[in-house]
Amino acid sequence: MHAISRRTLLTGTAGTAALAAFPSLAQAKTLTALGHRVHQTCATTGPGGDATEAWRQQSGAGINWVTFGDNNAIHERLLREVTLGETSIDVGYLLNGRAVPRNLRLFEPLDGLMKEAALESPEDFAPGLIAPLKLDGALHGIPVRHATNALIYNEALLEERGVKLPATFEELIEAARKLTFKRDDGTQVYGLAFTAVFASNFLTLARCLGGDYMTPDGKLVAAEPGMVKALTTLAELYKAGVLPRSFATVNNEEITSWMQQGRAAMTINPFARLVTYNDASKGKYGGRFKSLLPPMASDLIGKVSFAPTVEYWSLAIPKNAKQKPLSWDLIRALSSKAGTKAMALNGNGPTRVSTYADPALIAAMPYAADEAAALKASRIHLPAFDEQARAHDIFIEETQAAVLGIKPAQQAMDDAVKRVKPLLG
Incomplete structure (x- = not known):
């Protein structure tokens, strides 16, 4: 895999055109960006090169990174800053779970800035990432990093147990049962294991049955048959020992360890976890982990499309920020095709669909097409x-x-609907 030329990284995407549109940009010296430590790392360090270098050279501006290692700390600081009379934060990273109407109103609508300096190929961004960032028709953020769930499996364990790759949801559940066993040394192997603190993990399976908690337009559907059937199935798996006894408390670090040690055969996690699981230095199964989109129930195949769950970060400009044109210029650079590719090679989840067709990315991510x-x-x-x-x-x-x-399961989801309904206003 070759590193991207730093000189040509952002050619034709940001910089010159934007500087012409905003003559005052060259006079600005520093932007402050607030986010996670990994955001800075993916933007500046790795095989893809520094995705900010060409922008800094062209704008004459620097970037002051303010980073935290905890998502809550990031949002606590960011959402406090945007309520002040003025803030020193010019660009903030916003997780989709915090991109709710009350918060989005505190960030600059981008339509006016986009008219002055257009965003490169906006249609290239995944549709499911754009819609939630719109409020009253205006866009308030640009998605720059995502984690989309898949079913990750250990193909060595499937071979060992004589289990074929499931083509239907019913076959997936049967596979999970067959992959649950105890080794001669007493080691328990679980057919399926995932963290139980994220709704996205449960929905990865529920959507195979046409189930969901809520529809995109806000309708509560948790108590309908699809979701109830999914939870009934999971309850049966838990009772049978297919899911670990510690299901409610197991964390992602433990799941990673179990997968690498062959103590769990399948998990629900973002595609990016494949890199960690396949690290040969961490266990004897390095290179044997593969990904699969969970298959739909047999009676829904060809009738209902599977919708994978996704979590993502966006770049947004506080309404009370002082350097909005320059901030927008940086966002354009980082979210351009070249910037997206550079960050992807540095370990970022690219939000542009076209990035996955790049030969360098395919070489680095064998699962790119999936x-x-x-x-x-x-x-x-x-x-x-x-x-x-x-x-x-x-x-x-x-x-x-x-x-x-x-x-x-039915009572639990009836109770959930009853409790959530008043929150919808």
């Missing part, structure tokens, strides 16, 4: 509304009650 198809069809776990976070927690609480056998 992730591109998933991203194109992806949809967030819950629609954006002000009480989304509380609703998410309620859904998780009731879902876990169903899977652990504390409540029948």
